[in-house]
Every structure is written in structure tokens, then in C-alpha cells.
Amino acid sequence: MATVIDGKVVAQTIRSEIADEVRLLAQKYxxxxxxxxxxxxxxxxxxxxxxxxxxxxxxxxxxxxxxxxxxxxxxxxxxxxxxxxxxxxxxxxxxxxxxxxxxxxxxxxxxxxxLEKDVDGFHPLNIGKLAMKGRDPLFLPCTPKACLELLQRSGVTIKGKKAVVVGRSNIVGLPASLLLLKADATVTIVHSHTSQPENIIREADIVIAAAGQPKMIKGSWIKPGAAVIDVGTNAVDDPTRKSGYRLVGDVDFEEASKTAGWITPVPGGVGPMTVTMLLKNTLEGAKRYIEQSN
Ligand SMILES: Nc1nc(=O)c2c([nH]1)NC[C@@H]1CN(c3ccc(C(=O)N[C@@H](CCC(=O)O)C(=O)O)cc3)C=[N+]21
Missing domain, CATH: 3.40.50.10860 (Leucine Dehydrogenase, chain A, domain 1)
Known part of the structure; x- marks a missing residue:
């Protein structure tokens, strides 16, 4: 059985660290x-x-x-x-x-x-710097940063591992692959035109699922012991809920959690961490600005 990575708990820990730093800034400046x-x-x-x-x-x-x-x-x-x-x-x-x-x-x-205020990391120049070896953007995009942070804080080794990213969007899939590459993983991207993606995913030590397709990644596609980060937030109809819908990931969690070494749930995985990385980027931007102008 996989270790379920609790994004809410990790997010809360980081949020209290940010709150401490915000208080310090207020006191000092x-x-x-x-x-x-x-x-x-x-x-x-x-x-x-x-x-x-x-x-x-x-x-x-x-x-x-x-x-x-x-x-x-x-x-x-x-x-x-x-x-x-x-x-x-x-x-x-x-x-x-x-x-x-x-x-x-x-x-x-x-x-x-x-550029100095681009806390989403979506400015074309920041994306360009992310793509360049030896260069770093002023801000990393929040969701990819959340994925890496969850892996690192869970003790998952990235360097030298095979990572597969499912999806190639500008805001998640593509930047997540670039970040993994910067962290010295061997990275493969699979997308809607990849034939038999399951055969590629089965080789992966790390899977980042960002396809936007509910439960498309089956348990039998997961290499035993792999780390599975599920970025999907798909709303599916659920008449038993007051809201009429519920959120499901891109990964079949029930099945995949039997084989994986680590897995993030939806909700409560990457989502709360994405918001936390936005707050962290904002703090870093503010520190750079305030300390420079003093
Ligand atoms: N400029 C921009 N920056 C973004 O970062 C951005 C955006 N546009 N557009 C939309 C996507 C989506 N996104 C999410 C953030 C938090 C959760 C999140 O916290 N989800 C909770 C569940 C929330 C619920 O229950 O509805 C969870 O997964 O536990 C999900 C998705 C940021 N995005």
C-alpha cells in the first residue's frame, strides 16, 4: 500500500512558516x-x-x-x-x-x-528562463512547484529517476517537465497523440498526471513503488452530493494506491499546495522588493 501524501498537512506547515515570515517583515519594515x-x-x-x-x-x-x-x-x-x-x-x-x-x-x-510581480510564473520570459539550462526564472509556476515540493518533502529521490509527465499544457505539464529536468530526472512527456501511453507510464519511477481526464491512469499502469502526483481536478456528476458533483483526479486512486509507493489524493493533494506556492512566491517577491528599497 502506498503512502498517501497529505497535501493539506504539508500546505499547512508551509503556510505557518510563511505567516511567521510575514510577521517578521511587518516588525522590521x-x-x-x-x-x-x-x-x-x-x-x-x-x-x-x-x-x-x-x-x-x-x-x-x-x-x-x-x-x-x-x-x-x-x-x-x-x-x-x-x-x-x-x-x-x-x-x-x-x-x-x-x-x-x-x-x-x-x-x-x-x-x-x-517580471518582478509575476508570481504565477506565466510571463513568457519567466517560462523561457525555466527552459534554459543554467538559468532560473524569478518565480516558478505554482502547480509544478507544488508537485516538486510534495516529492521532495516526502523524501522521493528525483535525480537520475525516470519521470513521466502526462499532459503538456503551458501552465502544468510543460513547466513540470522542465522542473523535473532541472532536478536531473530523465523526463518523458506523454500526451493525446502518444500511442499506448500505458507502456511508457509503466516504466516511470515518478508520474505527474496533468491530462484533465478523470481516472484515465489505471492501477495496472503504475510501476510498483512509483511516486504518483495527481494534478487532475475533474468535476464529475454526483447526485448524492449537495453540490451535485465531486472532484476526481486523473488517476484511479483506489487501484493505483495498491501499487504505488507514494500517491497524492484529489482533493487534498496538489490543490492546497498550489495555493500555498502562490503565497510563497508573493512573500519572496515582497522580500526582494522591500529589502532592495531599504
Ligand atoms: N492564473 C492562474 N493561476 C492558477 O494557479 C490557476 C488558474 N489561473 N486557473 C485555474 C487553475 C486551477 N487552480 C487550482 C488551485 C487550487 C485548487 C485546490 O485547492 N483544490 C482543492 C479542492 C477545492 C474544492 O473542493 O473545490 C483540492 O484539490 O483539494 C485547485 C485548482 C489554480 N489555477
Missing amino acids: GKVPGLAVVIVGSRKDSQSYVGMKRKACAELGIKSFDVDLPEQISQAELIKQVHELNDNTDVHGILVQLPLPKHINEEKVLSEIS
Whole structure:
């Protein structure tokens, strides 16, 4: 039976470390970290994620600057808002919740965020630096950073191991593969055009599942003793729930937990750690800024 990695517990430990550092900054400089959380439109899932981020800020003494914009906002107006946040010296991190409405070019908007405030790590230049050997971005993207942190804190060796990432999105799969590569794993990416992904996944010492397909990874695909990090947060219908749905991962947890050495659950695995890494990036951004200007 696998060790179930409790993301909530790890997240709570790191959050209390962050809260301590926030208090120190306040004592020393009379300043607290500030995070702007920008949401465009009223998608239910986005509102719920943004709500969790704002609540977590409040709990840690980080000031959140809430910017709620209408679905119909023009790209130019959104960029103007981003520029105002770039200029606001109390804001140390800027998060623009994705996805943005279809009439807005996400990459263009993200590239307008000041590099020093790009706490999501989605600015094209930060992604470029992540891809370069011997270079490091100012901020690592939160979900990939959460995956690595969970592996490291669980005592899983990465160096020299075979890692397979399932999915190649800009915000999870691709950057997660780059981070594993930086940590000296041998990395393979499987995606929707890979034939028989199960044969590749069976070789993996580390599996990062970020395909967005509920329970697509079966227990029989997991190498005995492997570490399995499940990034999937798929809502599936569940009439027995008040909400009408429940969250399931990309991995069949019941089966895979019999074979794996370590596994993260959904919910309660990567999700709470993603939010925590955002808070950690915000703290680091604030420290860089405050200590530089003193
Ligand atoms: N600019 C931007 N940055 C992001 O980091 C970003 C984004 N846009 N758009 C959407 C995705 C998704 N995402 C999640 C964060 C936390 C949980 C999380 O905490 N999930 C809980 C469950 C929450 C629940 O019960 O609904 C868990 O897995 O235990 C999940 C997903 C961040 N994203």
C-alpha cells in the first residue's frame, strides 16, 4: 500500500512558516506582502479558486488587492488595470486568473505583468528562463512547484529517476517537465497523440498526471513503488452530493494506491499546495522588493 501524501498537512506547515515570515517583515519594515488577484467574468470554478486564494492571503497576513472585472472588458482596459498594479508599490504579486474570456489574448495580457510581480510564473520570459539550462526564472509556476515540493518533502529521490509527465499544457505539464529536468530526472512527456501511453507510464519511477481526464491512469499502469502526483481536478456528476458533483483526479486512486509507493489524493493533494506556492512566491517577491528599497 502506498503512502498517501497529505497535501493539506504539508500546505499547512508551509503556510505557518510563511505567516511567521510575514510577521517578521511587518516588525522590521512596517510593510506586509501584497497580492493582486484579478478575475474577469463570473465563471463558477474561477470564482471558487479566487475565493480560496483571497481567503488564504487573509489567514497569513498578506494583503489581497481584489480586482473584479466584467466579462465584456476590453483587452486594452484589462492591460491598463495590469499596468496600474505594476505601478502600485504596495502590490508585490499579480495573479490574473485563467482562463480569460475568448476575446482576450491571454499571452498578451500575461506578458504585460511586471517580471518582478509575476508570481504565477506565466510571463513568457519567466517560462523561457525555466527552459534554459543554467538559468532560473524569478518565480516558478505554482502547480509544478507544488508537485516538486510534495516529492521532495516526502523524501522521493528525483535525480537520475525516470519521470513521466502526462499532459503538456503551458501552465502544468510543460513547466513540470522542465522542473523535473532541472532536478536531473530523465523526463518523458506523454500526451493525446502518444500511442499506448500505458507502456511508457509503466516504466516511470515518478508520474505527474496533468491530462484533465478523470481516472484515465489505471492501477495496472503504475510501476510498483512509483511516486504518483495527481494534478487532475475533474468535476464529475454526483447526485448524492449537495453540490451535485465531486472532484476526481486523473488517476484511479483506489487501484493505483495498491501499487504505488507514494500517491497524492484529489482533493487534498496538489490543490492546497498550489495555493500555498502562490503565497510563497508573493512573500519572496515582497522580500526582494522591500529589502532592495531599504
Ligand atoms: N492564473 C492562474 N493561476 C492558477 O494557479 C490557476 C488558474 N489561473 N486557473 C485555474 C487553475 C486551477 N487552480 C487550482 C488551485 C487550487 C485548487 C485546490 O485547492 N483544490 C482543492 C479542492 C477545492 C474544492 O473542493 O473545490 C483540492 O484539490 O483539494 C485547485 C485548482 C489554480 N489555477
